[in-house]
Amino acid sequence: MSNAKGPTRRHVLQAGAAIGGATLAGRTVWAQAKAPPTKVLDFQTYADMAKAEQEGQFVFYCHENEAGTAAIVDAFTKDFPKIQGSYVRAQTGALYSKVLAERSAGRYDVDVIQLSDLAPAIDFQKKGGYEIYQSPEAHAYQAKYLSDPPGAYFWTGVDFTGICYCKSRVPDADAPKNWKDLLDPRWRGAMSCKIASSGLQFVQWYELRKLYGDSYWTSFAKQLPHAFDSRVQLMDRLARGDDKVTAVGEYAAYVLYQKKGADIGFVAPPDGLPATPLVVGAVNRAPHPETAKLFVDWAMSLRGQKFYQDNLNLIYASIRDDAPPMLTGARLSEFKLLAPTDLNDYVASHDEFNKVWSAMLGL
Numbered sequence: 355m356s357n358a359k360g361p362t363r364r365h366v367l368q369a370g371a372a373i374g375g376a377t378l379a380g381r382t383v384w385a386q387a388k389a390p391p392t393k394v395l396d397f398q399t400y401a402d403m404a405k406a407e408q409e410g411q412f413v414f415y416c417h418e419n420e421a422g423t424a425a426i427v428d429a430f431t432k433d434f435p436k437i438q439g440s441y442v443r444a445q446t447g448a449l450y451s452k453v454l455a456e457r458s459a460g461r462y463d464v465d466v467i468q469l470s471d472l473a474p475a476i477d478f479q480k481k482g483g484y485e486i487y488q489s490p491e492a493h494a495y496q497a498k499y500l501s502d503p504p505g506a507y508f509w510t511g512v513d514f515t516g517i518c519y520c521k522s523r524v525p526d527a528d529a530p531k532n533w534k535d536l537l538d539p540r541w542r543g544a545m546s547c548k549i550a551s552s553g554l555q556f557v558q559w560y561e562l563r564k565l566y567g568d569s570y571w572t573s574f575a576k577q578l579p580h581a582f583d584s585r586v587q588l589m590d591r592l593a594r595g596d597d598k599v600t601a602v603g604e605y606a607a608y609v610l611y612q613k614k615g616a617d618i619g620f621v622a623p624p625d626g627l628p629a630t631p632l633v634v635g636a637v638n639r640a641p642h643p644e645t646a647k648l649f650v651d652w653a654m655s656l657r658g659q660k661f662y663q664d665n666l667n668l669i670y671a672s673i674r675d676d677a678p679p680m681l682t683g684a685r686l687s688e689f690k691l692l693a694p695t696d697l698n699d700y701v702a703s704h705d706e707f708n709k710v711w712s713a714m715l716g717l
Contacts, residue, residue: 419585473697478635495673509633512632552602559710609669628692
């Protein structure tokens with residue numbers, strides 16, 4: 355441990371009914387304060403601030419890269435210096451497996467978890483993994499960006515991917531212009547992607563299979579892509595020229611490396627950019643419950659959302675109704691996004707994705 359456009363509500367309801375995501379029988383729901391919420395800094399919270407400061411600890415599980423995860427915890431604890439933060443960082447698949455294994459062993463170590471995929475978030479809700487907390491900041495979010503029923507989790511932002519390329523090795527005129535261009539033999543052995551535990555990689559596989567069929571990924575496998583855990587690894591390799599292109603060129607990572615002066619290009623294929631929400635929720639039986647509430651409110655607030663959008667290790671587009679533009683000046687609505695709409699089918703396809711992707715990578 356270290357210190358430190360999407361599915362409609364109708365689709366979410368259908369998926370919840372299919373896999374039991376809205377089942378709360380026998381659950382303990384955090385009672386809402388009878389008193390009005392308290393204004394803390396520039397946002398509202400139902401957390402008991404005296405108890406939160408007495409707890410003095412915050413444990414965050416997050417899919418994000420190391421620098422991004424540390425930045426989130428540091429920003430929160432900087433705003434609340436009497437609370438000491440720590441975190442566990444792993445890709446969504448590995449992180450979800452970890453928290454399930456801990457709970458099976460009777461360990462409840464985490465306060466808040468952030469995942470990069472709706473499928474495990476819905477499954478975790480089904481298993482009673484989240485506490486139900488109705489944040490006073492939830493008013494600024496459309497219902498489709500909240501769990502059903504509300505209070506288990508919310509979308510703290512959206513991550514989306516295009517194609518990135520090393521400009522010192524690939525002239526702009528020769529760069530891939532669309533997803534099918536990645537199948538050109540010129541990229542064989544010189545292209546990267548993510549491992550199967552990545553939520554964004556799962557979405558990309560799912561959406562491009564819908565567009566182009568299974569044959570697309572069969573052909574992609576013949577390109578012998580290099581797979582890595584983190585977007586930092588993908589971009590570092592492009593910046594050094596180790597790879598010519600990456601099939602998972604996250605917009606946020608591209609912006610970060612542009613700021614660093616890396617000679618990397620970004621392509622937004624006209625068919626659309628695979629996108630996944632960043633899903634945040636307070637965990638059932640959190641060891642520091644008041645701090646967990648406080649973090650959810652902070653992350654939902656305009657203050658927290660501005661941080662997620664502006665921090666160079668994150669740069670995630672906010673879907674809060676009153677969110678300002680991203681650091682780049684762009685808004686999420688300016689991009690054509692590809693995100694699962696049939697969550698029943700999406701969730702059901704996860705095992706197939708793991709099998710196909712692991713076979714492709716020789717695992």
